[in-house]
Amino acid sequence: MIRKKIYRQILFYVLFALFICWTVIEPEIHLSVKYGCLIILFVFLIHSLVEKRHLYKKLSVKYKNRSDLLNSIFMNCPDLIYMKDSDLRYIDCNPVMKKMLCIDNESSIAKKTDFDFYSKETADTIRSYDKKVIDNAGIVSYKIEKQMFNGETKIYDSLLAPIVKKDEISGVLGILRDVTTVEQLKERILIQNAQLNSILDNIPFMLYMKDLEGRVITCNSRVEKNIGISREKLIGLPSTNIYVENNAEKIKQEDEQVIKTKQALIIEVQSSTYTNTPVWYEVTKSPILDINNDIIGIIVIVKNIDSEKRREEQERILMSTITHDLKTPTNAQITAMDILLKETLGKLNDDQREIIQHSKNSNVYMKNMISTLIAAYKSEIQSIILEPQTFDYEDLVKTTIQELSMLAYTKNQNLVLESSLKDNMVTADKLQLKRAMINLIANAITYGFENTNIVISLKEVDENVSFDVTNNSHFIPQEKLAEIFEKFKTNVNAKFEKASTGLGLYLSKKIITKHNGQMRAQSFENQTCIFGFTVPRVFKEEKSQSKTTY
Incomplete structure (x- = not known):
């Protein structure tokens, strides 16, 4: 298309040149030839003017479209625009x-x-x-x-450009x-970031974050x-730079x-990374999740637990001392009392036998109290680990009642079992549940009135099974019931001869809680008390944080 326009222009100029030459050089040339050339030149001139007019129309439409586009942007742009x-x-x-x-849209700001x-x-x-x-x-x-x-303050991001006209x-x-x-959001983020950094820098343990x-x-x-490296230098480095020991594979x-x-993941590790002597640290690694x-x-949180470990060691030594210095001589005294009661060293009259029997009972009670203290200590330093198995729930209760029948006999109490279970099979830790049952029944015998019945009830509650012990004993106020399962809490109405460590109910609650069950205690003014628990018929272990010690 462009070539055709060029050819036509060249032809027009050639004919125009020839016409001039003929007119000037050959004035005698025939008029018809001159007019013919003149007509051709006129046709070419008209055609050129028509083409220019078409081009002008196209350019006018093009510029109009651009003008409309710019005007649309100018009128509808959400940003502020001025000239x-x-x-x-x-x-x-x-x-x-x-x-x-x-300013009203109809008003003008020109010249302002x-x-x-x-x-x-x-x-x-x-x-x-x-x-x-x-x-x-x-x-x-x-x-x-x-x-x-x-009165409001606005912040604007401004971009200015020159308007150029004729250079x-x-x-x-x-x-x-x-x-x-x-x-404003940036400012809030900066403030929150500063607050977070202030919190992180003042918490009493080491903390860092790392990518995948x-x-x-x-x-x-x-x-x-602790490591002597600035935060700026540490960022971007492998987290193994925080530790001196070559433990990259274990960290990975x-x-x-x-x-x-x-x-x-919780790890207890003994390390000399930050001190000259080995120190115990608890390292907690938690995932960072997105939306x-x-x-x-x-x-990663690294906490110094050396003092806790030292205290645990001191407690272990204390419990060893209790075992050796209290339990051993107590066992020796019980053995000596048994020898005397068997009249190995001679005949005893009734008064002598009664005094020796009371002494033996006191020593047996002391032995049991020491055993309870040791059990409580062990449950504190290490979590109760359950070993579920499927067993006959009612049969376990019957066995427990039989073992405690002699204790109830001394107070002329009757242990009565009432069961409404349709299915006796339960999946749980048999030994641990038996410990809880023994504690509740023994508690009812110890604090119950003489010559009374103690009722052990078994029921089904949805997908759970319940165990309740009802006895006749002194009324316990509600405020005391609320704390009766706490450590070292005892029955407020207990007499001196019924002294207790207050750990039996505490240990029972720990066992039942571990089974995802619930303990309960009720006391009525008619001198009836009910202690019991409910556990799932089938124990399912809940997901929890894993803890490893090296």
């Missing part, structure tokens, strides 16, 4: 800016300046940036806070975006202090376990 002349007087602005300036809308300080700032655009003939960007007429700068085009919300490749993301000041395995299970519950990192 100024070279004297920094407004030419026009879009409706959004008029709304911000509280920034001093007509803003304070002198704000106007001077805006004009200084406008002048930079005109002086440097370049694009300028800046942020500015503007005080609105309603000369004739004005300034400005585009302003309201970033108040974004800037094991690189440190951040840490608190205690990590910096622990991280893989946390990533795989999405569960916290899609995908793991994106691991947070």
